[in-house]
Amino acid sequence: MNKHIKKVAVIGSGIMGSGIACHFANIGVEVLLLDIIPRELNDKEKANGLTLEDKVVRNRLVNDSLAAALKSKPSPIYHQKFAQRIATGNLEDDISKVGQVDWIIEVVVERLDIKKIVFEKLDKHRKPGTLITSNTSGIPIKFMSEGRSEDFQKHFCGTHFFNPARYLKLFEIIPGPKTSPEVLDFLNGYGEQFLGKTSVIAKDTPAFIGNRIGTFSIMSLFHAVKEMDLTVEEIDKLSGPVIGRPKSATFRTVDVVGLDTLVHVANGIAENCKDDERREQFTLPDFIGKMMENKWFGSKTGQGFYKKEGREILALDLNTMEYRPSKKASFATLELTKSIENVIDRFKVLVTGKDKAGAFYRKSFSSLFEYASNRIPEITGELYKIDDAMKAGFAWGHGPFQIWDAIGVEKGIEMMKAEGFQPAAWVTEMISTGNKSFYTIKDGATYYYDITKKAMEKIPGQDSFIILDNIRKSNEVWKNSGVVIEDLGDGILNVEFQSKMNTIGGDVLAGLNKAIDLAEKDFQGLVVGNQAPNFSVGANIGMIFMMAVEQEYDELNMAIKMFQDTMMRMRYSAIPTVSAPHGMTLGGGCELSLHADKVVAAAETYMGLVEFGVGVIPGGGGSKEMALRASDTFRKNDVELNVLQEYFLTIGMAKVSTSAYEAFDMGVLEKGKDIVVVNKDRQIATAKAYAKLMAEQGYTQPPKRKDVKVLGKQALGMFLVGTDAMEDSNYISEHDHKIANKLAYVMAGGDLSEPTLVTEQYLLDLEREAFLSLCTERNTLERIQHMLKTGKPLRN
Numbered sequence: 001m002n003k004h005i006k007k008v009a010v011i012g013s014g015i016m017g018s019g020i021a022c023h024f025a026n027i028g029v030e031v032l033l034l035d036i037i038p039r040e041l042n043d044k045e046k047a048n049g050l051t052l053e054d055k056v057v058r059n060r061l062v063n064d065s066l067a068a069a070l071k072s073k074p075s076p077i078y079h080q081k082f083a084q085r086i087a088t089g090n091l092e093d094d095i096s097k098v099g100q101v102d103w104i105i106e107v108v109v110e111r112l113d114i115k116k117i118v119f120e121k122l123d124k125h126r127k128p129g130t131l132i133t134s135n136t137s138g139i140p141i142k143f144m145s146e147g148r149s150e151d152f153q154k155h156f157c158g159t160h161f162f163n164p165a166r167y168l169k170l171f172e173i174i175p176g177p178k179t180s181p182e183v184l185d186f187l188n189g190y191g192e193q194f195l196g197k198t199s200v201i202a203k204d205t206p207a208f209i210g211n212r213i214g215t216f217s218i219m220s221l222f223h224a225v226k227e228m229d230l231t232v233e234e235i236d237k238l239s240g241p242v243i244g245r246p247k248s249a250t251f252r253t254v255d256v257v258g259l260d261t262l263v264h265v266a267n268g269i270a271e272n273c274k275d276d277e278r279r280e281q282f283t284l285p286d287f288i289g290k291m292m293e294n295k296w297f298g299s300k301t302g303q304g305f306y307k308k309e310g311r312e313i314l315a316l317d318l319n320t321m322e323y324r325p326s327k328k329a330s331f332a333t334l335e336l337t338k339s340i341e342n343v344i345d346r347f348k349v350l351v352t353g354k355d356k357a358g359a360f361y362r363k364s365f366s367s368l369f370e371y372a373s374n375r376i377p378e379i380t381g382e383l384y385k386i387d388d389a390m391k392a393g394f395a396w397g398h399g400p401f402q403i404w405d406a407i408g409v410e411k412g413i414e415m416m417k418a419e420g421f422q423p424a425a426w427v428t429e430m431i432s433t434g435n436k437s438f439y440t441i442k443d444g445a446t447y448y449y450d451i452t453k454k455a456m457e458k459i460p461g462q463d464s465f466i467i468l469d470n471i472r473k474s475n476e477v478w479k480n481s482g483v484v485i486e487d488l489g490d491g492i493l494n495v496e497f498q499s500k501m502n503t504i505g506g507d508v509l510a511g512l513n514k515a516i517d518l519a520e521k522d523f524q525g526l527v528v529g530n531q532a533p534n535f536s537v538g539a540n541i542g543m544i545f546m547m548a549v550e551q552e553y554d555e556l557n558m559a560i561k562m563f564q565d566t567m568m569r570m571r572y573s574a575i576p577t578v579s580a581p582h583g584m585t586l587g588g589g590c591e592l593s594l595h596a597d598k599v600v601a602a603a604e605t606y607m608g609l610v611e612f613g614v615g616v617i618p619g620g621g622g623s624k625e626m627a628l629r630a631s632d633t634f635r636k637n638d639v640e641l642n643v644l645q646e647y648f649l650t651i652g653m654a655k656v657s658t659s660a661y662e663a664f665d666m667g668v669l670e671k672g673k674d675i676v677v678v679n680k681d682r683q684i685a686t687a688k689a690y691a692k693l694m695a696e697q698g699y700t701q702p703p704k705r706k707d708v709k710v711l712g713k714q715a716l717g718m719f720l721v722g723t724d725a726m727e728d729s730n731y732i733s734e735h736d737h738k739i740a741n742k743l744a745y746v747m748a749g750g751d752l753s754e755p756t757l758v759t760e761q762y763l764l765d766l767e768r769e770a771f772l773s774l775c776t777e778r779n780t781l782e783r784i785q786h787m788l789k790t791g792k793p794l795r796n
Contacts, residue, residue, distance in 0.1 A: 170393030196678030244397020482507025525691030529580030538587025613793030615780030710749025
């Protein structure tokens with residue numbers, strides 16, 4: 001199907017509908033967002049003399065819903081100006097406009113009778129060939145298209161986004177009885193390439209894939225919490241980051257999603273899956289029934305499994321059904337995994353624990369393995385789709401079959417049998433054929449066990465991805481404790497950070513220099529990229545703290561100079577350098593990207609120079625670079641002080657973008673040079689392609705800059721007056737004032753008597769001197785120490 005999506009209509013403007021509308025706006029698509037006309041006037045409307053005929057009244061519901069979504073946090077939209085791509089209207093006055101769109105997405109209330117009425121109206125106005133899909137989370141697709149036109153049924157299916165639509169990557173596509181295969185193929189590709197999703201084609205079964213497995217997992221924990229005499233906090237400790245799942249874990253997640261929403265899905269599965277062998281797990285424990293009676297649904301009602309009173313977090317005691325102060329949970333088994341950085345390597349250890357935690361993992365994983373294996377071929381014929389759905393829809397780091405592989409399939413079966421569970425027959429058959437795992441890696445690609453073919457088959461759709469986990473061993477060129485350098489092919493190297501949180505210390509800097517050496521000698525280009533949760537949280541401040549406390553200032557000066565020199569090598573190497581930031585890209589991680597020839601940023605990149613939070617200024621070339629970028633922005637007749645001030649405030653306020661698109665506004669990404677990719681899975685491949693293209697076009701090592709215009713005393717005076725006023729008004733502390741003045745001195749180019757053209761090295765020397773002087777300050781050491789202990793900035 002050769003189709004271009006230029007305009008989309010979203011029918012229904014609730015939380016989900018508005019979120020979907022915003023995400024299409026994120027990727028540049030025009031959106032028509034429609035909802036019903038409110039039939040009652042509110043007091044404000046009556047006071048203003050409005051009637052039901054007034055457009056303000058008729059579009060109030062849709063406009064209020066969209067406005068609420070745009071104000072929500074986290075934001076559903078990459079940049080507030082993208083909201084201009086969304087037009088609103090109502091289903092009476094504006095329904096004919098759906099004839100002008102390429103795709104209609106229905107997101108109305110989860111009632112089949114209402115959906116069928118909406119589809120009947122839409123069928124009259126849509127033009128033939130228009131895609132029409134439902135975002136239902138559970139109503140069978142086959143019932144919705146009954147009685148509709150042939151063209152409607154051919155172009156109709158389910159497209160289930162997960163909430164929030166911007167952040168959760170799962171995009172389930174559920175065919176109806178007459179859906180064209182071309183439509184499914186198109187949506188599968190569009191979801192991955194344009195929406196940045198993990199597209200999964202599911203069968204038309206209750207709750208589809210993600211919610212079927214995810215709801216079972218949560219409900220089984222609901223039953224386990226009482227059976228194993230665990231607390232709410234203990235379950236959340238055991239089912240959170242330690243096993244690669246979100247910090248909100250289980251009960252906090254339910255509070256955010258809404259207990260009523262979860263119960264609705266669980267009841268739907270219990271009612272519609274009569275043959276499910278674990279159907280009893282979807283029945284509600286007594287404490288859930290009590291919470292439903294009390295309307296303790298979570299965040300939306302102010303209390304759920306947790307409740308906030310003032311600054312104190314209370315947790316629900318499931319035995320007394322009363323709230324008590326939250327208690328910190330700890331287990332000996334978890335202590336054994338503290339030194340295991342890679343989550344996938346922890347599972348073997350966790351299931352051998354001798355305490356309550358070990359017993360919990362053995363039981364919960366055994367139950368999950370049995371249930372997931374028994375759902376094939378009911379909900380899908382391919383096991384990788386279950387893993388993909390759980391990772392993309394529930395933010396699990398690893399799916400059930402990946403966890404099972406990590407434990408060992410045969411050891412997992414032994415564990416299951418000891419806990420009273422059995423794997424599906426196909427798993428036993430798989431082992432009997434000589435296949436001892438669900439996945440294997442071959443030639444850089446992932447293969448999965450195909451149950452029908454009884455053989456390992458390549459997972460489709462990998463050709464546009466480079467998966468570093470798959471090529472690391474076979475393509476390794478060089479490594480140390482901080483980095484691995486891999487050959488991406490076609491003359492392009494990749495340098496991948498391997499330090500904790502990808503912090504930048506001596507080993508990482510040595511690795512970056514080695515990568516540039518190798519690339520300049522035998523390759524054509526270099527990518528700096530990884531596929532960890534975050535690109536880099538910045539410099540290794542623990543190392544800086546130790547040197548500063550020991551007053552090893554010469555060594556610290558050398559370390560900072562090495563950082564600066566490495567960043568300048570990124571800028572002035574003989575080969576093109578491409579940075580591929582994503583997630584947290586802070587401090588030194590941001591500075592590295594500032595010095596690359598090109599940045600290929602994931603849309604979800606949270607980027608900024610945050611050094612003020614630890615009492616210093618950017619010392620790896622960041623302060624210099626923002627002065628340089630301000631200089632490059634100066635235009636004839638500009639008020640240059642105002643331009644420089646914007647760049648100064650980016651550092652001084654420790655601004656962090658909430659998306660890559662906001663990073664352009666801050667000047668840490670540059671329009672016309674840097675680009676954004678929506679699908680993070682494509683990022684390394686895209687970065688490689690740009691490095692290769694730059695090399696093929698005849699990349700030439702750039703000459704070092706000697707033309708950076710600094711404003712001297714003129715700018716310095718303005719900055720100092722401003723920081724004095726800020727402290728006098730109690731907007732900043734005395735130490736903030738001192739840091740800001742140091743930054744002002746660097747970005748002004750010192751106290752030169754008039755605007756002057758200087759070299760980058762001149763500014764780097766000023767930057768390093770200012771950085772080192774701040775490291776002698778007690779307040780700076782307190783800030784660094786506080787960050788190391790708590791992970792949060794201190795304002796002292």
